[in-house]
Each structure stands twice: as C-alpha cells, then as structure tokens.
Amino acid sequence: MKAVTVYEAGGPDKLIYEEVPKPVLKKGWSLVKVMGFGVNHSEIFTREGQSPSVEFPRILGIECVGVVEETSDENLLPVGQKVISIMGEMGRAFDGSYAEYVLLPNEQIYPVDTHLSWEELATIPETYYTAFGSMKNLLIKESDKVLVRGATSGVGIAFLNLVKGQFNHIVVDGTSRSLSKKYDLIQAGFDDVIEDSSGQLQTQKNYDKILELIGPATVKNSFKHMNEQGILCSTGQLGGKWFLEEFDPIMDIQINSYMTSFHSANVDGNKLNQLLEFIEQNKIVIKPEKVFELKDIAKAHEFLESSHSFGKVVILRKELKQA
Incomplete structure (x- = not known):
C-alpha cells in the first residue's frame, strides 16, 4: 500500500x-x-x-x-x-x-x-468532535455573547458552524493575529473580528462564553474579557504553551465565573453519532x-x-x- x-x-x-x-x-x-x-x-x-x-x-x-x-x-x-x-x-x-x-x-x-x-x-472527526464537546461544556444559550479565540483554526470554524447552526441569532466574535483575515472570518459567519496582538485582545468587549483555542498562553488575558457568571473552555494549545504558569485561580478567574476544558480523547461512539445527528438535523454545511x-x-x-x-x-x- x-x-x-x-x-x-x-x-x-x-x-x-x-x-x-x-x-x-x-x-x-x-x-x-x-x-x-x-x-x-x-x-x-x-x-x-x-x-x-x-x-x-x-x-x-x-x-x-x-x-x-x-x-x-x-x-x-x-x-x-x-x-x-x-x-x-x-x-x-x-x-x-x-x-x-x-x-x-x-x-x-x-x-x-x-x-x-x-x-x-x-x-x-477530530475538529468537529472537539468543537462539539467544547460547545456542550460551555452551556451555550442564544442570548450569550461568544468569543472564539483562535477563530481561523479548523476547530474555530467548526465551533462557529455548530453554534450558528443551533442558534440563528446568537452573536459569535472571533480573534485573529492578523486582521488581513477579517474578511474571510466575516464571510465564514463571525459577527466581528478582534485583533489578538502579542497575546492581548485589542478590544474593550466582554463575553459570556469564551472558547480558548490558543490555550495557556492567553487564558489569563481571556478572563479579563469575561462577564460575571461566564464560562471559559480551554480546548486548544495553538499558542505553543502547554501549562498555565503563575496562574492564581482566585485572582485570575473572573469574579464568579467558571473554567472548563475539553479534550478529543474524551470520545465514544454514542457521542460521535450524536454529533453526526446534530449536523444532519441542523443542516450544517x-x-x-x-x-x-x-x-x-x-x-x-x-x-x-x-x-x-x-x-x-x-x-x-x-x-x-x-x-
């Protein structure tokens, strides 16, 4: 072969x-x-x-x-x-x-x-399953304002498609290190694009739910843009950093907010078939x-x-x- x-x-x-x-x-x-x-x-x-x-x-x-x-x-x-x-x-x-x-x-x-x-x-498989598990852990509802940090990635686009497929009017913003990709991200369905410069979001906006795909390199900064009672799901490690260093959960997690994660090794056949059913039922492209x-x-x-x-x-x- x-x-x-x-x-x-x-x-x-x-x-x-x-x-x-x-x-x-x-x-x-x-x-x-x-x-x-x-x-x-x-x-x-x-x-x-x-x-x-x-x-x-x-x-x-x-x-x-x-x-x-x-x-x-x-x-x-x-x-x-x-x-x-x-x-x-x-x-x-x-x-x-x-x-x-x-x-x-x-x-x-x-x-x-x-x-x-x-x-x-x-x-x-890897991309949409990871996005689907993250979406479930974020407990997303239609009134949420959502940020995808690392929006140009495969998981970022998959997450957008799944969320928009379920909630027609939800607001989902995405980040990119280069605003040259803003047009592509807007065309993909993001409502706004936030520049991510040297690990710092160039915005005053806050969000209810954040999908963190850059990972430990930017988690602390992401929490600075979290609304109270919000949830951050740390899923990716695109920032090339594997561990949270000098992270104080009491001080660095936004007040009265939550942190969760999803890993694609958390897999079974039932969840995979639930994902495929979700995609077909919601006619997600x-x-x-x-x-x-x-x-x-x-x-x-x-x-x-x-x-x-x-x-x-x-x-x-x-x-x-x-x-």
Whole structure:
C-alpha cells in the first residue's frame, strides 16, 4: 500500500510518500480502508520532533474515516461497516492514518450511521468532535455573547458552524493575529473580528462564553474579557504553551465565573453519532478549506503552517479526490 512515513524529525520534506507492506490483521485489531482524514497541528508538532513519546520511523495520523476491510470482531465491526477513529495512540505509539490502510485496536474504531459524503465526513472527526464537546461544556444559550479565540483554526470554524447552526441569532466574535483575515472570518459567519496582538485582545468587549483555542498562553488575558457568571473552555494549545504558569485561580478567574476544558480523547461512539445527528438535523454545511491527495500531504502541512492557513485541511483517497 501507499503510505507517508516520517523517518526523522524536521520539516514537511520529512514526510516520505512510499510503498510499504499492508498491515496484517491480529487479534483485537481490525484493518480499516482509509477514505479520508483531517490534518492536525498535533501531527505537525510530532513531525517536528516535539512529541517525546513518539519514535521514528512512524506513519502519522491521529484520525480517519473509512470502512472495515478485515475484522477480528465480525459482530461489532463487520466488513464494509462505515467507521470513524480518533486519537488513542494512533499515529503515535503505532502507525496511523497517513496511509491507504490502517490497523487499529477494535476499541478505537467507532461504527457510524450517516448519509454525509466522504469529504464531509473526513472534515468532521477530530475538529468537529472537539468543537462539539467544547460547545456542550460551555452551556451555550442564544442570548450569550461568544468569543472564539483562535477563530481561523479548523476547530474555530467548526465551533462557529455548530453554534450558528443551533442558534440563528446568537452573536459569535472571533480573534485573529492578523486582521488581513477579517474578511474571510466575516464571510465564514463571525459577527466581528478582534485583533489578538502579542497575546492581548485589542478590544474593550466582554463575553459570556469564551472558547480558548490558543490555550495557556492567553487564558489569563481571556478572563479579563469575561462577564460575571461566564464560562471559559480551554480546548486548544495553538499558542505553543502547554501549562498555565503563575496562574492564581482566585485572582485570575473572573469574579464568579467558571473554567472548563475539553479534550478529543474524551470520545465514544454514542457521542460521535450524536454529533453526526446534530449536523444532519441542523443542516450544517460541512466543507473543508483545502483538499489534497495522500501523495501531496507535504503541501497540506505547508499550507497549515503558513500565514494563509484557514479552516480545515483534509486528505481524500485518490479515487475520491479525482471523482
């Protein structure tokens, strides 16, 4: 099969498209034919050598959508079953989805029932699932004023689509380090765009709910723009900082407000199918920003790392991309 292997840490040029042996079925695992997957910032970090637990060579890829090709559990995962897989140690402790086929632990393969296209489905797993879980934890209601910090990211756009899909008149603002992306964000559906300059929001506005995708680097500043009784959900770490340092919960959390979080490892099949049902019931338009083939995954990484990056980048199986 064709796959993309990283043999040593470095730039996009370290993503080697090559022929490798197709994985062999083993007890407790099943083989999935990969129809598509999203490209994630965490895979860029791993490619760069910033994931200490990952040993090279490794086929990256922490998510995929596809169909069961070979199974060790015919009852739960029959051949031909449409499935989604997210996280676990996929693409980290064992080879992941940057391939035509991936061997996965059965407990990490989730059967799904959906009429969405492969392109739509490939856009969803990590990104929309993370956005959906964050939205639930924020307890959003239509009267809320909402801020997405890190709005140009895939999760930021997904969160906007889900919230606007449920609440027609809700106000959702987004942030960007560059106001050159303001037009794109307004076109995507944000009501206003706030400049995020050196970790400081250039506004006097306050919000009821804040989705914090930059992470520990900006959490303290985000709380300065929180209304009383508000909720901040710290979900992303796009700021490249992993821990809250010199953070005093008594002083740094806005008065009578709340902090929560969501992590995509908090996953199960029921929640995934709830997300797909929510998307179909609310007629939410799911569209990736860029679509590539597996052989062009280095270009996908380059785009995601560039100043032009916006929304979700997906890889589709060759025959789907060419259809």
